[in-house]
Amino acid sequence: MTTAVRTAPHHRNLTCYTDYACRLPECSERYRDWQRNRARAVADGTWQPFIDATPVREHLLKLYAAGLTPHRVSVLTGIDWNTIRLYTQPAVKQGRGMTRRTTVEFQAKILAVQAAPTLPGRVDPTGTRRRIQALSAIGWPLKELGPHIGIQPDNVRRILVRSQMVYGATAQATMTAYNELRDSRPRRHGVSKIGVARALRNAKQHRWAPPKYWDQHPGAIDDPHFESMYRVTRREIVAQDANWIMTTLGLSKAAAAERLGVDKSYIEHAFRDHPEYAIEVAA
CATH class of the missing domain: 1.10.10 (Arc Repressor Mutant, subunit A)
Structure with a gap:
């Protein structure tokens, strides 16, 4: 009988060594460095042991209730979204339970994230959809926009075809991404030539208006009663x-x-x- 070996999702921290038995030279050295630093900190009296993760979990749940997603929190903190997700739910497929303990540094990063009190829970999706469509019309594939907005790539398409409402935080994040990317070239951000071509072809087929069109109609991009006449003969x-x-x-x-x-x-x-x-x- 052969026992399956779990593959580490990444090799950026100690979990690949401790949880996945990774023994790559650089990962082993990272673990040994951590052990040496820990021993030195304990001797100096500066060692900060792991603490209860309950405050982190409770704060994350409040952020989610306010409309933020694990992806958005990841963007704001620089922490991998899968790591964040484990504080509120177990990773069933990887055989790991919900994270119960954390570090002071991790807790500080999470608690520093605050949901804007002026953002409503859910809003009309018109402006969010049109901004996504406009970015696609200049060559941005839908799946590439997820990380910039702070949501899963599949959710970008879901907003376009199924969502009746969107979270206020998602609408705000989409607006921020739109303003940052509207004058950019997707190829310079690592998007393949084929990806750009497919996005342009899909946008043309659906007659999605680019940013320049919306610039000609101030305020219309968020107006659900405004009918786009882009490419309408x-x-x-x-x-x-x-x-x-x-x-x-x-x-x-x-x-x-x-x-x-x-x-x-x-x-x-x-x-x-x-x-x-x-x-x-x-x-």
């Missing part, structure tokens, strides 16, 4: 208007054309190009 507008007139008022194509100031043939061409608005009624 006059013919499509006529098809929409004709559809509304004919459906609501029961008029013919000729009467609708007269109201819109176009020929009936223009409406027919508009319906042909945009069949989703086409209506078959009496001419």
Whole structure:
């Protein structure tokens, strides 16, 4: 019978040595350095032992209730989000329970994070969606935006297709990321050429407006009642208007054309190009 060997998720701290039996030379040396420093601190009377993690867990739960996510706390503290997550829930797949003890330094970093009291719990997602879409329209893949916003990559797509509301903290974090990235080139941030091309193609297919478009309409990016006309042609507008007139008022194509100031043939061409608005009624 062969016993599976767990692989350390990273090699940046002592856990790879103590929890995963990692014996890479650099990791072993890191552990020996820690032991030497500990012995020296104990002798000097400056050693700070591990402390109860309850205050950390309670503070994290308050932050989560206020709308912050483990990813956002990770961005604010520089601590790996998986480490933060273990203070409020166990890592079932890795066989590790919830973290019960911590260091004074770790506790200080977590307690220093405060949820802005002015941020509402949940807000309309319009502005958040449009900012994500605008960044995608200049070449940012959705999965690359998660770390900049402070949420999981899968949650970025979820905001676009399913969320009815978003956390106020997420909306604020998205706004910050938007302002930081809107004038940047994704390639200079490590995004592959293929990734940029796919993002541009997807944004074009969905007609997502870039930042420059929203600059022309101050305040509109957060307005759920503002209808973006980015890449919308006059013919499509006529098809929409004709559809509304004919459906609501029961008029013919000729009467609708007269109201819109176009020929009936223009409406027919508009319906042909945009069949989703086409209506078959009496001419």
